[in-house]
Amino acid sequence: MPKITEIFFDCDNTLVLSEELAFEACADLANEILEKQGLPVRYTGEELIKDFVGQNFRGMMQSLQAKFMFELSKDELESYVTAEEDKVIAKLLEKAQPCVGATEQVEKLFESKKYDLAVVSSSALRRVRASIEKVGQDKYFDHDKVFSAATSLPKPTSKPDPAIYIHALKECGKTAEETVTVEDSISGATSAIRANIAVIGYVGSYPTEEKQQEMTQRLADLGAQVIMKDWSEFPDCLKKIEEAEAPVAAL
Template identity: 55%
Template sequence: MAKITTILFDCDNTLVLSEDLAFEACADLVNEILASRNIRSRFTGAQLQKDFVGQSFQNMMKSLKSQYKYEYQISDDELDDFATMEDDRVIIKLEEKLTPCAGITAELEQLLEAGSYHLSVVSGSALRRIQASLGKVGFDKYFRHNAIFSATNSLQNPTSKPDPAVYVHALEVLRKSPGECVAIEDSRSGVMAASRAGIKTIGYTGCYDDHEQEKMRMTLVECGCVVVMDHWKDFQTCLATIQSGEV
């Protein structure tokens, strides 16, 4: 079995508790767009998060239109403009309220001090949102600029998770094989993306409420996780399980 050399972190709700904040801003914008087109439907952040976590704003809007059979027309250029507007609003919320996931700061510090692994971020969010998140909580010191990958900005053709494209791209740039990497993901789409790229994936459920954790644990395993942790204090044990070849 290949030696693990590289750890690939999702960002939102894996490194930082950003999803609730992001979807609050997202829902506000979605509702404004629908109102401007005389559509009476309205969504909460929690509703959008449940169905569309891990997807780009553009893909989410296309999915909403298809799912609810909305009649309006919206061009790709308009969607790109709205996605930029959403990023602006989300970043404002992140800079005001963002906090790290429980236990991750100590774990990153330990990994940095040990120097045994390359650390990378592989996210579906826009690059400037990732950078704002890492900067807000002081995590930018753990990740080199050229080891941060965005499904929105790093690919020639932006492709959201669960498509594995952003992971495949990260492997190519980092010059790593799937077998020497481990990914950490908290969402169905993220786990599927990493697994489809051939990367063994640790599921993280610590970002969910207690009553949701068991359900998410089952979901993440079904989507391809080889092991699941509820808290970052269990990361080293999970990593050792993968490295030993037990999973």
């Protein structure tokens, strides 16, 4: 296996505890859209997390339109996307906290100068930068090495589409084989795996032992090479991937 020289990090609930705050902020907006469509269903932030974790707001709206068979115009969708960004960023700047132990591990990586570091997220670039700035992690990432599926691509998308990881590899001048990423969600891990990037699955941000066990199994079944429950485990998880032998090609 080629030497690992690049580490990518998902942002939401991997570096920063932002998902709950974000979904809390956008629940009212999602319900406003559903009400205007004459639909009786309403979501809480917790229910949105359950159904759409790992997706950005644009992806969530696409899923809702498909599920409930309605269609927003392009202008309507863009207006809602902007409104959601503003609501979420305000909430994050007020309350966001780092995932326990994440900042310490990223700082160690940064100081070691052994790896290049980047953030690869589904969320809008303004939101990602607001999140890492709020918790003091922005100093570990070059400004142009924060990537967003919602903002950085010619055509906005969302994980599990691998486009943002493929884009990040190109911009960083790396191959998938020399890269590792940390992901907490099924959609995020799927995105990385589709781009042939090794995945450390992080389950520490899930609120209960039962949910952590469930996600451990799901991420492992999906193809995450290593599962990490606590950020203190990161050095050992990375070492396992670095020391793994390259698979033998089938005859």
